[in-house]
Amino acid sequence: MMNMLKVTDLIAGYPGFHLDRISFNVEENSIVGIIGPNGSGKTTLLRTITGQIPIQKGSISYRQRDMDKQGKKELARSIAVVSQFQPLPPLKVREYVLLGRIPHFRRWQFLDSPENRLVAHQIMDLVGILDFQERFLTELSGGEQQLCHMARALVQRPRLLILDEPTQSLDISHQAMIMGLLTRMNRQQKITILMVVHDLNLASQYCQFLLLLVGGKIHTQGPPRQVLTREYIEKAYRIPVVISSHPLSQRPVVFTGTLPDSLP
Amino acid sequence: MKISTRLILLFLLFIGVILAGLSIGAVTIPFPKVLNILFTRGTGIQYEIIHQVRLPRILLAITVGGGLSLAGVLFQALFRNPLVEPYTLGVSGGAALGVSINHALLGVTGFTLSLPLSGFAGSLVIIAVLFLLGFRKGHLRLNNILLTGVMISFISSALVMFIMSVSGRNTTHQIVFWIMGSLDRVNLPLIRLVLWITLAILASMIFLAVRLNAIILGEEAAANLGVRVESLKKLIFLLASLLTGCGVSVAGIIGFVGLVVPHFVRLYLSRDHRILPFASFITGGLFLIVSDTLARTVIAPVELPVGVITGILGGILFVYALNKQHLLV
Amino acid sequence: MNKRVAHILFFLTLAPFLNGDYNRIISLVPSITQELYLLNHQANLIGCTTFCRTPSAAKQKQKIGNVINLNIEMIMSLEPDLLLAGDYTSQKYMDLFDRFQIPVVIFKTPSTFNEIMEGFLKLARIIKKEPQARQYLEELNLRMKDIRDPNRNFPRVPVCFLLGTNPLYWATGESYLNDCIEFAGGINLLKNRTNGQVSREEILRLRPQVIIMADMGPGTRVEKSHWQVFNSLPAARNNQLYIVDPDIFCLPSPENFYLSVLTLRRILTGSASRPR
Numbered sequence: 060m061m062n063m064l065k066v067t068d069l070i071a072g073y074p075g076f077h078l079d080r081i082s083f084n085v086e087e088n089s090i091v092g093i094i095g096p097n098g099s100g101k102t103t104l105l106r107t108i109t110g111q112i113p114i115q116k117g118s119i120s121y122r123q124r125d126m127d128k129q130g131k132k133e134l135a136r137s138i139a140v141v142s143q144f145q146p147l148p149p150l151k152v153r154e155y156v157l158l159g160r161i162p163h164f165r166r167w168q169f170l171d172s173p174e175n176r177l178v179a180h181q182i183m184d185l186v187g188i189l190d191f192q193e194r195f196l197t198e199l200s201g202g203e204q205q206l207c208h209m210a211r212a213l214v215q216r217p218r219l220l221i222l223d224e225p226t227q228s229l230d231i232s233h234q235a236m237i238m239g240l241l242t243r244m245n246r247q248q249k250i251t252i253l254m255v256v257h258d259l260n261l262a263s264q265y266c267q268f269l270l271l272l273v274g275g276k277i278h279t280q281g282p283p284r285q286v287l288t289r290e291y292i293e294k295a296y297r298i299p300v301v302i303s304s305h306p307l308s309q310r311p312v313v314f315t316g317t318l319p320d321s322l323p
Numbered sequence: 324m325k326i327s328t329r330l331i332l333l334f335l336l337f338i339g340v341i342l343a344g345l346s347i348g349a350v351t352i353p354f355p356k357v358l359n360i361l362f363t364r365g366t367g368i369q370y371e372i373i374h375q376v377r378l379p380r381i382l383l384a385i386t387v388g389g390g391l392s393l394a395g396v397l398f399q400a401l402f403r404n405p406l407v408e409p410y411t412l413g414v415s416g417g418a419a420l421g422v423s424i425n426h427a428l429l430g431v432t433g434f435t436l437s438l439p440l441s442g443f444a445g446s447l448v449i450i451a452v453l454f455l456l457g458f459r460k461g462h463l464r465l466n467n468i469l470l471t472g473v474m475i476s477f478i479s480s481a482l483v484m485f486i487m488s489v490s491g492r493n494t495t496h497q498i499v500f501w502i503m504g505s506l507d508r509v510n511l512p513l514i515r516l517v518l519w520i521t522l523a524i525l526a527s528m529i530f531l532a533v534r535l536n537a538i539i540l541g542e543e544a545a546a547n548l549g550v551r552v553e554s555l556k557k558l559i560f561l562l563a564s565l566l567t568g569c570g571v572s573v574a575g576i577i578g579f580v581g582l583v584v585p586h587f588v589r590l591y592l593s594r595d596h597r598i599l600p601f602a603s604f605i606t607g608g609l610f611l612i613v614s615d616t617l618a619r620t621v622i623a624p625v626e627l628p629v630g631v632i633t634g635i636l637g638g639i640l641f642v643y644a645l646n647k648q649h650l651l652v
Numbered sequence: 653m654n655k656r657v658a659h660i661l662f663f664l665t666l667a668p669f670l671n672g673d674y675n676r677i678i679s680l681v682p683s684i685t686q687e688l689y690l691l692n693h694q695a696n697l698i699g700c701t702t703f704c705r706t707p708s709a710a711k712q713k714q715k716i717g718n719v720i721n722l723n724i725e726m727i728m729s730l731e732p733d734l735l736l737a738g739d740y741t742s743q744k745y746m747d748l749f750d751r752f753q754i755p756v757v758i759f760k761t762p763s764t765f766n767e768i769m770e771g772f773l774k775l776a777r778i779i780k781k782e783p784q785a786r787q788y789l790e791e792l793n794l795r796m797k798d799i800r801d802p803n804r805n806f807p808r809v810p811v812c813f814l815l816g817t818n819p820l821y822w823a824t825g826e827s828y829l830n831d832c833i834e835f836a837g838g839i840n841l842l843k844n845r846t847n848g849q850v851s852r853e854e855i856l857r858l859r860p861q862v863i864i865m866a867d868m869g870p871g872t873r874v875e876k877s878h879w880q881v882f883n884s885l886p887a888a889r890n891n892q893l894y895i896v897d898p899d900i901f902c903l904p905s906p907e908n909f910y911l912s913v914l915t916l917r918r919i920l921t922g923s924a925s926r927p928r
Contacts, residue, residue, distance in 0.1 A: 133549075367884055
C-alpha cells in the first residue's frame with residue numbers, strides 16, 4: 060500500500076504555538092483520525108498540510124513527491140478540504156457544488172462543461188441533496204449544509220479528503236449520515252480520508268488509524284484499540300476515563316469517569 | 324424566465340435607453356432621425372446636438388456607470404461585503420482632493436485636461452497608500468485596507484472642506500459642483516480614452532471570472548481549490564481602484580451606482596461571476612443614462628446634478644432590494 | 653417686523669437727516685467702492701472688500717473680507733462710523749452691526765440702469781455730495797446718448813450673456829445687464845426667464861448671434877472652446893464668442909455701466925453686419 064501522505068519531522072506554527080517534530084503516514088484508502096484536547100494543534104496540523112501555514116522544518120510528501128514541488132492547481136484536483144468554519148455564500152446548492160469543479164477547469168475554459176454538470180449531478184445524488192439543489196444554502200439546516208460542503212469537496216474527485224471536525228454541531232442522526240457518507244466514499248470510491256475528530260467514540264468507530272496530539276506533539280499513534288487506552292487518554296485529557304467496548308463493533312468506547320475531589 | 328432570455332431583454336432595454344437619451348432634450352428628435360444622424364455625416368442643429376452634446380454624455384454615462392458597477396462587483400467580491408462600493412475605500416476622496424487642490428492653486432493654467440488629470444493623480448496617491456499600508460509580510464490584509472480606506476475618506480473630506488473655506492467664492496462653487504458629479508464634460512478624446520480602458524478591464528473579466536467565483540468562498544477555501552489567492556487579491560484591488568479613479572476623474576462623484584447595480588443584477592440575473600461583471604456593466608450604463616436623462620429633463624431647462632438622481636433612485640432601489648432575501652455577497 | 657426691513661425703513665427715512673460727515677466709511681460692495689471714488693470721497697473710505705479692485709487705488713485700502721465672508725474683528729477695530737452693505741449681506745452680520753450700533757445703509761442690487769442711477773444718488777445724499785452726483789449723471793447720459801443705438805432702425809442682435817460655468821448660469825431680465833444689452837443695440841434672448849440656469853441645448857435652440865462671457869478664470873476659456881464646435885450656432889460659426897472683464901461688466905456703478913455699453917456696442921455693430 061502506498062503512502063498517500065508522509066509527514067516527516069514537521070515543525071510549523073505561528074508565534075505562540077508550534078508543532079514539534081510531527082511524523083506520521085497516511086496509507087492509501089485508509090481513514091485516519093486526528094484527536095486530542097483543545098489547543099493541541101490539530102487544526103494547525105491540517106492547515107500546514109493544506110499549505111495555509113508555512114513549514115519551518117521537516118517535509119510533507121503527497122503520493123511520494125514533496126508537496127512544495129507540486130502545483131497548487133494540480134494538488135487541488137487530487138486533494139479536497141472541508142474546513143471547520145465554512146463561510147456560506149448566498150448561492151444555490153447547485154451553484155455552490157459546481158464551484159468544486161474549478162480545479163478541473165482547463166486554462167482557458169470559461170463555461171461549465173457537460174462533464175462538470177454530470178459530475179455535480181452524480182455527487183449530489185450520491186450525497187442525497189438532489190432534492191434541494193435549487194434552494195439557497197442559507198435556507199438549509201446545519202446538517203444539510205454540511206452535506207453540501209461534502210458534496211462540493213467530492214466533486215473535486217479527490218484521492219485524499221481532508222476534513223476538520225465534520226460533525227461538530229450536528230445531532231446524532233446527522234452525525235451518522237456524514238460518517239456513513241465518508242465510509243461509503245472510502246470503500247466505494249477508494250478515497251483516503253484524514254480528519255480531525257473531537258468525539259473520541261466517533262473516531263474509534265470509523266477510523267482505522269488514530270493520531271493523538273497533545274501540546275503540538277504526537278502523544279501516540281496507531282489503531283483505535285491501541286490508542287484509546289486509559290493510560291494514554293487520561294494523560295492526554297487529564298481526566299479519569301473508563302474504557303469499554305462497543306456492543307456491535309467491539310471497538311473501544313470512552314466514558315468519562317467520576318471526578319475525584321482532589322482535581323482542581 | 325431563463326437567464327439567457329433575461330440577458331437579451333437587458334440588452335434590448337439598453338439599446339432602447341440609449342436611443343431615448345439621444346432623442347430627449349430641449350430639442351426633441353424623433354427616433355428615425357436619430358438613427359439617420361448617427362450613421363450619416365451631416366450638419367445642422369440636430370446633428371450637432373446629437374454628436375456634440377448628447378452622444379458624449381451617453382458614452383460617458385456608459386463608461387462611468389458601467390465602470391463603477393464593475394468596480395462595485397470586484398470590490399464586493401474581494402471583501403465579501405455587500406456594503407462595499409467603489410467610494411468606500413477613499414479613492415474618490417483622493418480624486419476630490421486632487422481636483423480641489425488644482426482649483427485652488429493652479430488658477431493660472433486651465434487646460435481642459437488638468438482637472439481629470441489632477442483627479443486621477445489624487446486617486447492614484449490613495450491607491451498607492453492603501454496598497455502599501457495593507458501589504459504586510461507578503462499578503463494583502465483586507466481588513467486593514469477597508470478600515471484605512473474609510474479613514475482616508477474622512478480625512479479627504481475634511482481637507483477638501485479646508486480648501487473650500489480658505490478659497491474664494493468662485494473656487495468653492497466650482498469644487499462643490501465638480502464633486503456633485505456631472506456628465507457635462509465635453510472632452511471627447513478623454514471620454515474615448517477612459518471608455519477603452521474600462522472596456523479592456525471588462526474584457527479581462529473573462530479570464531478572472533472563474534477565480535472570482537472561487538474567492539467568494541473565502542481565501543482559504545479558494546486556495547484549497549488551487550487558486551493563487553494573493554496575486555488574485557492584488558489584481559482585483561488594482562483593477563477596481565483603477566476603474567474608480569478613472570470614473571471619478573472624468574465625471575466627479577456619482578454615488579450609489581457601484582453599490583446598487585451589482586446587488587440588483589445578483590438578485591434578478593445571476594450571482595455567477597461569468598455573467599455578473601458583464602451584466603452589471605450594461606445595467607450600470609443603463610441606470611446612469613436614465614438618471615442623466617431625468618436630471619436633464621425633470622426641471623428643464625435647469626439641469627440637476629446627476630448625483631441627485633442616482634442618489635434618490637439608487638437609494639429607493641437599494642432599500643427595495645434589501646427587503647428581498649439573499650442580499651449578502 | 654423683519655429686522656432687515658426695519659433697518660431699511662429706518663435708514664431710508666432718516667437718510668435725508670443723516671447727519672454729519674462720515675469720515676470713517678467701510679464699503680462692503682465693490683460697486684459702491686468705485687462710486688465713492690467717482691464722487692471723490694475716497695479719503696473717507698477706510699476699508700473695503702478683496703473684490704474692490706477698481707480703480708486700482710482701491711486695492712491699497714484696508715481689506716475687511718470678501719463679499720460673503722467678513723472679518724468682523726477687523727471691521728470693529730477700524731471703528732467705522734458708517735457701513736455700506738448690499739442686500740445680499742448675511743443677516744448674521746446685520747445683527748452684529750445692530751448690536752454694536754454701527755449705522756448701516758443697505759443698497760439694493762440694481763436690476764436696471766435707472767436703479768443704478770438711483771443707488772448712486774442715494775449714496776451721494778448720504779455723503780452730502782448730491783449736486784456733484786447729479787452733474788456727473790447728466791454728463792454720463794450725454795455720453796451715453798452718443799453711443800446708444802442712434803439708428804433705431806438697426807435690427808436688434810440676439811445675445812446671451814454667460815455669468816458662470818458649472819452650472820451654466822446666464823443673465824436674465826432681472827439683471828442690469830439686460831439694460832446694458834438693450835442700450836447697446838442687442839436683445840437678451842433670456843430676458844423673460846426667471847431662472848438663470850439654462851442648459852447648453854436650450855441655448856443652441858435659441859440661436860444667439862453673440863455670446864458674451866464674463867471672465868471667471870481659466871474655466872471660462874475652456875467653456876468658450878466648448879462652444880466653438882457648434883457650427884450650427886451663429887455665434888460660434890461667425891466667431892462671435894467674447895470674454896469680457898468682470899470688473900467692468902459685473903460691477904454696476906454708473907461709469908462701469910457706460911463702459912459696458914460702449915464695449916458691447918462695438919461688439920454688436922461689428923456683428924450686426926454678419927450673416928446669420
